[in-house]
Amino acid sequence: MVEAFAVASGKGGTGKTTTTLALGMALAKEYDVTVIDADTGMANLLFHAGLDDVEVTLHDLLVTDTDIAISEAVYERFGMSVIPCGTSLTAFAAADPAQLRAVVSTLATETDIILLDSPAAIGSKSAVLPIILADRIIVVVQPTVPSLSDGLKVQEYAHSYKTETAGVIFNRVRQDESVATIAEQASRYFGGPILAHVPERDVVRAARRQGEPLLAHAPDDIAASAFREAAASLEINDKTANAVANRFKSAVIPEQP
Numbered sequence: 396m397v398e399a400f401a402v403a404s405g406k407g408g409t410g411k412t413t414t415t416l417a418l419g420m421a422l423a424k425e426y427d428v429t430v431i432d433a434d435t436g437m438a439n440l441l442f443h444a445g446l447d448d449v450e451v452t453l454h455d456l457l458v459t460d461t462d463i464a465i466s467e468a469v470y471e472r473f474g475m476s477v478i479p480c481g482t483s484l485t486a487f488a489a490a491d492p493a494q495l496r497a498v499v500s501t502l503a504t505e506t507d508i509i510l511l512d513s514p515a516a517i518g519s520k521s522a523v524l525p526i527i528l529a530d531r532i533i534v535v536v537q538p539t540v541p542s543l544s545d546g547l548k549v550q551e552y553a554h555s556y557k558t559e560t561a562g563v564i565f566n567r568v569r570q571d572e573s574v575a576t577i578a579e580q581a582s583r584y585f586g587g588p589i590l591a592h593v594p595e596r597d598v599v600r601a602a603r604r605q606g607e608p609l610l611a612h613a614p615d616d617i618a619a620s621a622f623r624e625a626a627a628s629l630e631i632n633d634k635t636a637n638a639v640a641n642r643f644k645s646a647v648i649p650e651q652p
């Protein structure tokens with residue numbers, strides 16, 4: 396059983412990477428979870444997961460004809476399998492984003508759930524690929540009209556590739572923000588449920604500074620609970636691993652996004 400989710404937003408800094416690791420840790424209580432930093436141009440998951448000193452990363456797997464095995468870039472951390480991506484621009488230039496398809500399709504046969512931390516924009520092949528490859532997207536937005544509108548653009552793009560919406564997470568919600576109206580609008584326009592409202596909390600930034608996912612750094616914080624609620628309300632679809640792997644193999648990668 397396997398399903399691949401792209402954690403996407405539109406705008407940068409909404410909390411995709413934080414969300415990817417939080418959902419990953421929560422889902423790992425029940426499933427075998429693999430988290431991939433598919434933000435290959437501006438990778439930062441490695442900093443959130445204390446993996447900034449590792450040798451082999453996704454970049455090494457994306458080089459055409461590489462002889463590096465996928466397993467060399469997989470790190471067992473916080474109950475999950477984590478594939479970080481490096482931050483070198485030279486490595487990014489040498490990487491062929493289309494190879495991500497092969498990496499994901501191989502991993503699909505070995506894990507229950509794949510979470511792809513996705514880039515903010517949809518302006519290039521490397522940026523759109525996670526959304527095209529995923530079965531469904533989880534949209535992370537801040538409760539503001541510009542953020543929602545960007546999230547909707549990503550959703551529209553995803554739907555044009557038959558990638559459905561698993562749900563929406565409102566992140567960085569401040570206490571003084573009245574999100575009721577905006578949440579009501581969002582539930583009308585997004586093709587999936589609102590999975591959680593995660594508050595803006597200093598502890599989330601502190602976790603990032605410590606190089607630990609929130610659920611490891613402050614599992615009892617209300618932000619961590621909100622992410623666990625989001626994970627619990629995600630309905631995971633049952634699929635056979637081979638069906639998913641075959642879908643990845645045949646996914647059409649656009650020349651122009």
Ligand SMILES: Nc1ncnc2c1ncn2[C@@H]1O[C@H](COP(=O)(O)OP(=O)(O)OP(=O)(O)O)[C@@H](O)[C@H]1O
Nearest residue numbers: 407408409410411412413567594595596599600603
């Ligand atoms: N709920 C929250 N409360 C406080 N700070 C948060 C919250 N969620 C995320 N942050 C902080 O906001 C910053 C951006 O978060 P994160 O890196 O997860 O976003 P992103 O969408 O992945 O960004 P990018 O588009 O740059 O990849 C980080 O410093 C993170 O610690």
Ligand SMILES: [Mg+2]
Nearest residue numbers: 411412434439
């Ligand atoms: Mg990020």
